[in-house]
Amino acid sequence: MNVSYQENNYAEANYTSFHSSSLAENTFLKHAEKDPLDLILQTTWRLLRVYPDGLRQDSSNLDPIHPWNFGVQLVALNYQTDDDLMALYYGKFRDNGCCGYILKPDYLINAQETKFNPWNCPIDFDNPKILTITIISGQFLPRSSVKSKDIPDPYVRISTHGLPCDEKIQKTQVIKNNGFDPIWDETFEFRIRFPQMCLVYFSVIDYDPISGDDRIAYFSAPVEMIQPDYRHIYLRANNNDETHSTLFVHVDIRSDNNADHDFGIKNLIHSRL
Known part of the structure; x- marks a missing residue:
């Protein structure tokens, strides 16, 4: 009721x-x-x-x-x-x-x-982690649309989403004219204070300075679900359908023993709400 x-x-x-x-x-x-x-x-x-x-x-x-x-x-x-x-x-x-x-x-x-209190929370509620992700390469990335004849210029945007202190966005360089087997080999580090509340979002984007960038594939999952070592991430289409596209990555997860236990963010309101 x-x-x-x-x-x-x-x-x-x-x-x-x-x-x-x-x-x-x-x-x-x-x-x-x-x-x-x-x-x-x-x-x-x-x-x-x-x-x-x-x-x-x-x-x-x-x-x-x-x-x-x-x-x-x-x-x-x-x-x-x-x-x-x-x-x-x-x-x-x-x-x-x-x-x-x-x-x-x-x-x-x-x-x-x-x-x-999500606006101001000491991190001793959870077990902080350091998540290190190396985006090594991509395989069989799709074009921005079925009708498009342009070869994509892909880059990968990795973002974490959870409590305000865990929001972070990083991205690779653009690889020109290669959606078949682009190689980035770039490493990114994320300090996650509240891993139980945090998501990792991989977004593969086709760079287009004229008409604007287009997301061509993605994958998202809870931090607690991510497993370490070398992995193939099977990407989803924009409508969440399965694809043959993958990202080849290396993942390292370790405890963040040096996390600042006084860390907190007060009255932070996201503009996307």
Whole structure:
């Protein structure tokens, strides 16, 4: 049964576990800024849903990372829009075969004790890691469209998405006129403070200075799902279909024993929400 969103004390006194509330993205953001713990506490015993604002008449998507950071169970996206945010959505549930729910970290489940605040959180809640990825080469990369006769000029953009302190974007150089077997052999390092909440997003992009760059393939997955050593990443098409395209990479994951335990970011609001 859907009911209006109220503060947690009122909800506990008047609602039960089968009462859910739906929030437009801007309403969610207001509550997340005003009292983040109150919002998180409600996700520990009942369902909350966040959906795109009605002004998104172009069917653009909200960033699902923000509601997930607060423990929101249901984040609605415009499924017909194959953008980077939809790619993150696919990646979030890849760990369980894209079927059903995934378990939240303990510090979200036990928020009453942890007082977890995504805007300002000491990193001793999780086990920080250093993720080192070498993009070695690509194989059989597609063109930007079925009708295109242009050979792609590919580069790879690697980004991490989770709590504000774990947001980072890096990219390789552009390889001209080679979608068959481009070689980059470039290494990137990511310090992940909250690996249980973080996604890694590989986006292969066709460089075009005239009409704009086009994403031609991608792959995303939770950091906790990434395995070390040499790997072939099987890329997905823009509509999430399987392809024959791959990235050949080397992955190294180790504990970050030198992480700053006073690290935190206060009142950081992402412009993509």
